[in-house]
Amino acid sequence: MHEEKQKGLTLLMARWVLPMTSPPIRDGAVVIEGDRIIAVGKWKEIAREFSAEVWEFPDGILMPGLVNPHTHLENTNFAETIKRPQTFNKWLLQMVRLVRSQTFEDALRASEKGIGQMKKFGVTCVGEFSRLGASFHALRNSGLRAVVFKEFICLRDEDAERQLDELAQWLEDAKGLMNTLLNIALGPHAPYTVTPNAFRQVIGLAQRENCRICVHAAESPSERKLIEQRKGVWRWWLGSVLRDAPIGLSPIRYLDWLGALQPQTLLVHCVQVDENDIALLAERQVWVAHCPRSNANLKVGLMPLGKMLSAGVKVCLATDGLASVDSLSPLDEIQFAIKLAQEHPKLYPALLPNHWLWMVTLNAAASLGLDRFVGSLDAGKQADIAIFRFSASIDDPYDALLSEGREATATMVAGEFIYQRM
Template sequence: MLTIDTLLFPRWIVPVEPAGVVLEGHALAIDQGRILDVLPAVDAAARYLGRITLHLPSHGLIPGLVNAHAHAAMSLLRGLADDLPLHEWLTGHIWPTEGRWVSEAFVHDGTQLAMAEMLRGGITCFNDMYFFPDVTARAASAAGMRACVGLVVIDFPSAWASGVDEYLDKGLALHENLRHDPLISTAFAPHAPYTVAPATLERVRTLADELERPIHIHLHETAAEVDEYHARHGRRPLAHLDALGLLSPELLAVHMTQLDDAEIARVAETGVHVLHCPESNLKLASGFCPVARLLAAGVNVALGTDGAASNNDLDMFGEMRSAALLAKAVAGDAAALPAGHALHLATLGGARALGLDADIGSLLPGKWADVTAVDFGALEAQPLYHPLSQLVYASGRHQVTDVWVAGRHLLKNRVLTTLDADAIHQRARAWRDTIANG
C-alpha cells in the first residue's frame, strides 16, 4: 500500500474531462500537490494510505473554479456607485475614487478581501487586472492561491505609474521577478482600446510576443463604446486591434457583447479567447455576449466575475447559472449552454485562456490538485437526480466546504486556513469608513 498526502472519498467526482462525465463511488488521490489518481473507491482503499483521509459522503468534487476576469482590489468599492450606466459609473465615480484612495495598502487589503470571498466560493485561480500588481501577486502567493496578474497599461497616470513607459518598465520587472513562482503567472493588461493608444498597443504586442505572455483587454463592452471608437478611428475596435496584429491565441478579450457574424468568424479564425462576464454586463446594461454563436464557431469562452464594484460579488456559481440562462435566452434555444458546458467555461475554459490547461481546469492525474468540494446534502438540494444540473442550476457558493490549491487545504470545513477572516473584515470596515467620509 502506497502512502500519499491526501485521499478524498466523495459521493461524486465531476472531472470536466471527459465532458459530461460524473463519477460516483470514486476517490481522488493527491500527492506532492498533484492529482495522483482518480479511481473507484474500493480500489483506492486497497491501494493508497492517505496521511490525511477525508470522507465526504454528500459532496461532489469539481475542479477549482477559474475566475477569468477580475479586479480583485475593487472589492473595497463594492456597492459604491450602483444602478448607473458604464460611462457614468466609471468616469464619474470609480476613477475619481481610485485616484484619491488607491495605494499599496488599498490593493493589499482589497485583494485579501477578494481572495477570502473567492476561496469561500470555490475559486482557486483568478486573472486580475489592477494597479499595483506586485502587491496582488505577493498577497496571492502568501495565501497559497493561484493568480495571473495583469501588467497594467493605461494612458493616464496613477498611483502605480506616471505614464506608459513606467507602466511597461514596472510590468517587465514584475514579470521577471515572478518567473519562478509556481502559483503566479502574468499577462499584459492594457485596459481598453479607448484608454490605450494604438502605438502603445503595438509596443504591448511586441513585448507579449517576445515573452510569450497573453494580452488581457476589455473589448467591445458596450454599443456606445464601439460606435464612438468607430467615429474616431474609422473602424470598430476589434478591426483596429486586428490591423495592429493583436488578434491571436494570446488575446484575452473581455466582455465582447457587440459582435457581428464576421467578427465572430475572425475571432474564431485567429484563436482569440473570450472572457464572458454575464452579471456585470447585465448590471451595467452593457449588452449580451453571443456565447452560443461563439461556441458554435469554435471559440474558447471563459467565465469571469469582473470586479465587485460592478457585479457586486465574486461568485462563480452565480456566474455559471447566469451564463447558462442568458445564453438560452439570447439564442432562443433551451439547449444553447447546457450545465456541463457552463461548468467547462468556469474551469477548463478559463484555464485554457490563461495557458494553464495542462496543469489545472480538470481533475486528471498529473494536474495540480486544485479542487473544490460542494455539499449537496442540504434540504434545498433535494431531491438530486443529476449532480451536474444541480451544481449549475440549484447550488450556491455557501455549499462549498473545502478547497485545495496544489494539494494545500486553503478552506477547511468553511474556515480559511491561510487568511485571517476577522482581520480582513476589520480592514474592510475601516476602508468603508475612510472612503464614505472622505
C-alpha cells in the same frame, strides 16, 4: 489494501467526483501525492490500490477548482460605494474618481478581502487585472494560483516611453517575486485607453517576454461608436487617443489592425460584435471571457453567445470585479447565464450543465494558458480541487451544483487546503 499507509499520499473520497474530461464518478476518489493528482476512479478500486490519509466527503461533490479568468480584486471595496445597475458611461466616470483616490494600501486590503471571498466559492485560480500591482502582492501570499495582468493605460504618445519603461520595470521586479503559483502578464486596458503606438509596443513586450495579454474590448455601444465613427459622448474625452488610428473599424477589427488578436490574447466582454467580428475572433483563435452579470448591471447589452460558439470562438465565463457584480462566484455567473438562456433563446444557447461548468474549469484554465496543469481531475495535473457538500441525496451532480448559489466546503490548491468550512 496495503498494510501501511503510503507516505505522502492523500486520498479524497466523495459521493460524486467530476473529472470534467470524463463522466461523473459515483462514490469516487482522487489520490494526491505532493501537489499532483496520481489517480482518479471509483472509491472501492482506488482503496484497493492505495493506502493513504483519507478525507471523506460522503455527501459531497469533488471537482476541479473553479477558475475565474477575469476580475479586479483591487476594486473589491468599491462595491460599498458604487451604484449598480447603472449605464456604463455613468459607471465609468464614477470608477475614474474612485481609482484616482485609491492608495496602494487600500488596493492591497481590498485584494485580500476579494481573495477570501473567492476561496469560499471554490475558486483556486484567477486571472487578475491589476492597476496598482497591489493584488500581485496579495495573491503572492494567498495560496491561490493566479495570472496577474498588469494594467496599462496611455492616453498620449508623449507619455508612452516613460510609461512603457515603468511597465517593463514592473515585469522585471515581479519576476523576482514570482512563485510556482503566480504568473505575470500584460493588460493593455482597452482599445480606447491606449494609443496605437503604445499598444503595439505592449504587444511587442509581451512577445519578447512570452507572456499573455488581456484587453477589455467591444464592451459598450459608446466604445464602438467612438472607435468606429469618432462620435458619441466619449469623443471629447478620449477621441485624441485614437488620433493615429483608422476610422471605420469595429473595436475587434481595430485590435486586429494593431496585431493584438492572437491565441495568447484574452478579450473580455465582446458584447458589441457583429458577424464579421465573430468570424475574426474564431479565425485568430482568441479567447473571450464572457461576464454576463457585469454586462447586465452596466446595461451594455447581451453578448451573442450562441453565434460565438457556433462559429468556433473559444469562450469562458468570468465574474469581473465587485465594482460591477454582487459576488466573485463562478457558479453565480453560470446561474445568471442559464436565466439569460431561458429569457433570450435566440442569443443564448440552452447548454447542458456540464458545458457551463467547462467554462469555469477547463475552458477558463485554457484562457490563461494553464489547462495543462489545472481545470480537470486527471492524473499528472495539479491537485487544485473544490468540494461542495449537499444535505440531500444527489442523482445529478451537475444540476445540483447549479441549482443554487453555494459556498465550498473545502478548497485545495497544489495539494494544500487553503480553505475549509467543516
